[in-house]
Amino acid sequence: MNRFLPWGLLSLLALAFLLLFIAYPIIGILLRSFIDESGEFSLEGFFIFLNQGRxxxxxxxxxxxxxxxxxxxxxxxxxxxxxxxxxxxxxxxxxxxxxxxxxxxxxxxxxxxxxxxxxxxxxxxxxxxxxxxxxxxxxxxxxxxxxxxxxxxxxxxxxxxxxxxxxxxxxxxxxxxxxxxxxxxxxxxxxxxxxxxxxxxxxxxxxxxxxxxxxxxxxxxxxxxxxxxxxxxxxxxxxxxxxxxxxxxxxxxxxxxxxxxxxxxxxxxxxxxxxxxxxxxxxxxxxxxxxxxxxxxxxxxxxxxxxxxxxxxxSFTVSRGPVMYWGQFTLDNYTRILDFNLGVVGNSLKFASLATLLGVTFATLVSYLLVKKRSALSSTLDYLLLLPLTISGTVLGISLAQGFNSGPMVLTGTAALMVLAMMLRRLPFGVRNASSNLHNISNSLEEASVSLGVPPGRTFFNVVLPLMAPGIAAAAILTWVTTVAELSASVVIYQAGQETLPIQIFRLINSDLMARASAFGVINMVIILVPVFIGIRVMKVKLFSS
CATH class of the missing domain: 1.10.3720.10 (MetI-like)
Structure with missing residues (x-):
């Protein structure tokens, strides 16, 4: 039992999380394609797909x-x-x-x-x-x-x-x-x-x-x-x-x-x-x-x-509806955001922060388990982590919305599902970056710490985690900037009051309000650029080392 704790238990918990929030929704959407509206087995969907030209x-x-x-x-x-x-x-x-x-x-x-x-x-x-x-x-x-x-x-x-x-x-x-x-x-x-x-x-x-x-x-x-x-x-x-x-x-x-x-x-x-x-x-x-x-x-x-x-x-150009008057400058596009749309900016910061924190924490743990503590569950963890790469954000969003709209865990329509979708979309890249320098960390460092009586968990936090810091920092920055820009998954599951910057930009583009969309776009790029600048110039993080 001691050999199972703590890493075997953590591997099992990580596997359960991936099965619940990645495998279950995707398998569910695959199975539902073989079920008609009455709940019976049917190939109606594929028949329609093959017989309708569009x-x-x-x-x-x-x-x-x-x-x-x-x-x-x-x-x-x-x-x-x-x-x-x-x-x-x-x-x-x-x-x-x-x-x-x-x-x-x-x-x-x-x-x-x-x-x-x-x-x-x-x-x-x-x-x-x-x-x-x-x-x-x-x-x-x-x-x-x-x-x-x-x-x-x-x-x-x-x-x-x-x-x-x-x-x-x-x-x-x-x-x-x-x-x-x-x-x-x-x-x-x-x-x-x-x-x-x-x-x-x-x-x-x-x-x-x-x-x-x-x-x-x-x-x-x-x-x-x-x-x-x-x-x-x-x-x-x-x-x-x-x-x-x-x-x-x-x-x-x-x-x-x-x-x-x-x-x-x-x-x-x-x-x-x-x-x-x-x-x-x-x-x-x-x-x-x-x-x-x-x-x-x-x-x-x-x-x-x-x-x-x-x-x-x-973003500084005067516009009347879809018509932009290039060469005429104004601050009205930003004034409207300050007066009416600060909640959109707040949603992006809140959702992206939570998704980044949870995603990087999970990615750090899983990368350590896959590189340093491989077990019988490691291969399954590897395959499950690849699934978000094989599907589009739209499909992921639909699978989550359909998978958690009923039953004991109803998440559809909640902010929790928005955060979950953002986290899962970028999880494979987080694991890749978090593990970028794990292969260079000698196992003898952990073994020496454990041999001196330090528990494995404390050894991980005191010895391994500081050495993983560069990879974790890169994972955090890349997860943040891609999460702030996430649209394809969130646009199919958001509810009123949960709009983020990309969703608001998308809605304004559809309404041909390009000047207002540009102001939101500039804010989005600034939110992305600030952590990238701090990471590269101040913290000396190598974002593309992996």
Whole structure:
């Protein structure tokens, strides 16, 4: 019994928590897709899905969009990573701000900013109209692929950059010594070795695109998408079919699971292992090559950071309904927030703080159990922690709302469910960051403490926890900034009085009140930026070390 306490008991409690709040809702939504409105077993939902064109069109569109954005992200991300890893170009240090831009500029604000530039009432649209130059409609495929590529390419960039920096330069030299041209060497030697890393990041991008809600509903007005249909099926007040909610969610889960299987199968067939070697040197480009590489890299950087500037300018711009009068400045947008909407800001701070505190506490415990105290339950814990990564936020929100709307634990409609959804959405990333330096902590430190008579629990708090502090700090900051920006799960479960900043921004965008939405967006970005700045500059936290 002493060997079971305390870590065996804590593993059991952690498993029970994940089974109750992750496995149970997801299994529930899968099972409900096979039950009709009378409670009997039925394939009605799948029959409707296969026989109504809009559902199949939404599935096909989601797959095409996912593949298109993943391809574009791969081209942009690998190119930028190659330029940064191999060449010394001006402004190369600024490139490393790109991962931060993804954190500081939530995808909803990114979509909003580009609508303000290229939308029907956008700045560029009106400017071109004044000169009689027609501008193609931004809503639809072009807008979706454009904005999602600029939002998600950083995942490919980071993966490709890490792989290129770990490449053994002697292999490249060997290929060129045999008379192979540099370009051929890159194609046949260098790029195949980074394919596993790029594919893993590509799976993340595909999953994010298929499950994306904010950009999809803002820009995909004429493009039926699975995530948007799932949301609309859930919130439909008249004629809503509860079976279809579960069926659409099930199709989304199966789609991501299929892509995950294909990705792992492909990587298993192309397994490359790199032994330690020399890191490729960075050379200095000259002439037109330098200008071209710098220009393309600079353009990507500017386009990545531009949304923050657009939203900032829009927040001070005079507007009358959907019309914004660029060049005329006012503080009215912020005054309205101070007078009527401070509760929205308070909700975001309150919900995100609780979700971060609970999430990081749980992630710290689970990461320790998985790395240092593995048991028969560890594999099950691992799989359960992966589940939130395989489903979209909309599906997670629907599964929680359906799973806890009756029975002994009714949470639907409560603030507790909002906090729970925010916590679960980011839990896998919290565990990953909290465990980032656990592998470097020697077991002998704990063993020495226990051998001196210190109980295991106190040893954990006095010895291990201080050494885990850098990883925990990174987990806390990343959990906070992503939780403050959370929309897809919370938008399907919130009730009146529980609106957060992203929900309020979403509602204002739907009403074409872009100036007011911009003011909320600036506040959201400030709330995100402050802990990031403190963590990086003051606490010296390495957010992307893991």
């Amino acid at each position: 559902y199949l069109e939404a599935l096909a569109n989601s797959i095409i969009l996912g593949l298109s954005v993943t391809f574009c992200c791969t081209v942009v991300g690998v190119f930028l990573a190659f330029i940064v890893a191999r060449f010394d170009i001006p402004f190369s240090n600024i490139v490393f701000l790109l991962p931060l831009s993804v954190l500081i500029i939530p995808e909803l604000i990114s979509a909003q900013s580009w609508i303000m530039v290229f939308g029907n009432n956008g700045l560029v649209t009106h400017l071109l109209d004044a000169f009689g130059i027609p501008f193609p409609r931004f809503y639809g495929w072009f807008g979706l692929i454009y904005v999602m590529t600029l939002t998600y390419y950083v995942h490919i960039f980071l993966a490709a950059l890490a792989a290129l920096r770990g490449f053994d330069h002697s292999l490249e030299e060997a290929g060129q010594s045999l008379g192979t041209a540099p370009l051929t060497t890159y194609v046949k030697v260098v790029f195949p070795t980074i394919i596993p890393a790029v594919l893993s990041a590509g799976l993340i991008v595909f999953t994010l695109v298929v499950g994306n809600f904010a950009i999809a509903i803002s820009l995909g007005q004429r493009v039926p998408l699975l995530s948007v249909l799932t949301y609309r099926s859930f919130i439909s007040e008249l004629g809503g079919n509860p079976t279809m909610q579960s069926t659409l969610a099930t199709v989304s889960i199966l789609l991501v699971a299929l892509v995950l299987f294909l990705q792992r199968w492909y990587i298993s067939k192309r397994d490359y292992q790199m032994v330690a070697g020399r890191t490729p040197p960075r050379s200095k480009l000259k002439g037109w090559k330098s200008w071209a590489a710098t220009g393309v890299a600079g353009l990507v950087i500017v386009l990545s950071l531009l949304p923050a500037l657009v939203v900032l300018a829009g």
